[in-house]
Amino acid sequence: MKYLFALFTFAVMLSFSSCITEEPEEPTPNNTGTGTGTGTGTGTGSGTGTGTGTGTGSGSTSGSPSQTVTGNYWSRNDGVRTAYLYLSGSTAKACADGKETIGTFKSSYPQSMTFVVSGNSITFPLQFEKDGANLLVGVPQQAINTNTATWYKKGSTYTCNSSTGGGGTTTPAAKxxxxxxxxxxxxxxxxxxxxxxxxxxxxxxxxxxxxxxxxxxxxxxxxxxxxxxxxxxxxxxxxxxxxxxxxxxxxxxxxxxxxxxxxxxxxxxxx
Missing domain, CATH: 2.60.40 (Immunoglobulin-like)
Structure with missing residues (x-):
């Protein structure tokens, strides 16, 4: 766990101080109804009348959060280096400085990614903007008092020169x-x-x-x-x-x- 925090913080991938949680939006009612009625009346003299009517109606209510996952590739550059995220299916990958960590991605609402490091399960809440251009990576509970959430931008590539599981290294250029x-x-x-x-x-x-x-x-x-x-x-x-x-x-x-x-x-x- 300490390695994962150091990895993300060093590359300014995940510098968190508060956990990001999002309540689902209130469902938007969609009520429709129809009704019919009939009546009859009779009158004499100055006029009297009676009438009866019946009506029936039906409606439905449905609603869902507006968050949608769009795109697999995300990146953040702090002016010195670029950190990458890959989210697809049930797989989450995070890479910084040639070191890759592979975990799981929960694509249903509320979205999150989870990594297991040294036996510790670390879950990062995810919040996708409605336009799909940005992703806010939240803070795991273990770091809620010391870190803050970080924005990533939608990208088109995921670059990481490493081996599976976070032990990778970048091959240095020949001298x-x-x-x-x-x-x-x-x-x-x-x-x-x-x-x-x-x-x-x-x-x-x-x-x-x-x-x-x-x-x-x-x-x-x-x-x-x-x-x-x-x-x-x-x-x-x-x-x-x-x-x-x-x-x-x-x-x-x-x-x-x-x-x-x-x-x-x-x-x-x-x-």
Whole structure:
């Protein structure tokens, strides 16, 4: 149960403080009736009359709550991540951060979804808007004093990279590599280069000139190699020296942005 609360709260799926309960709407009477009557009368003199009449009628009363379940897919985004719900038949699925929990869905009024976690049964009341565009997920009794109900919007997909029952994990993207090289003319021992990519730092001697990228290799190529980088963009900087024929080095700084791709090799030339 604690895991399920943490899962929903962390993804802003279910941040509840009061239980949502809904009383059925008062039935709307539908009464119809028919009646017939007959009468006869006679009169004499100034006029007297008698009459009799009979009437019969029948009617029926019926009513039902206006809530209807429309759509199977629901989602909520808190600006950082998206949480998903799938409700169909008697199945309820909830997913956040690649972790999925599967439970049961009660589609008849009043609707609810129930999950069993560590032997604890947790039931969330559900309230569908009449237009079918939004769903209010209520608070289970176990959290009625600490959480509040949460709105979900109707969607068209349910995305969850996980295994059944809440133990799933999202497969991380493959890492990438970067190489820094130079084709600057040099004299003396080497071009001493200090390179920083994000929080990754490396000090290296670029001992060879390369007219083009030497590639990302595990063995030394006389270039500054960076491996195992998460696939995203990094800022980088390098400091070193440009050597001249006179033998006097000039302190130089390079910098920019490098984008790492999964299983890729991004090359940066220091010019």
């Amino acid at each position: 990438g590599n970067a190489v820094f090289y130079t084709n600057l003319k040099k004299t003396g021992y080497a071009i001493n280069v200090y390179v920083k990519v994000g929080s990754f730092e490396q000090s290296a001697f670029i001992t060879q000139q390369h007219a083009s990228s030497p590639g990302c290799a595990s063995s030394s190529t006389g270039a500054a190699q960076f491996g195992g980088l998460e696939p995203k963009s990094y800022s980088w900087r390098a400091t070193g020296y440009k050597w001249h024929a006179s033998g006097t080095p000039t302190p130089t700084t390079w910098g920019g942005t490098v984008t790492i791709t999964s299983n890729g090799c991004t090359a940066i030339e220091l010019k």
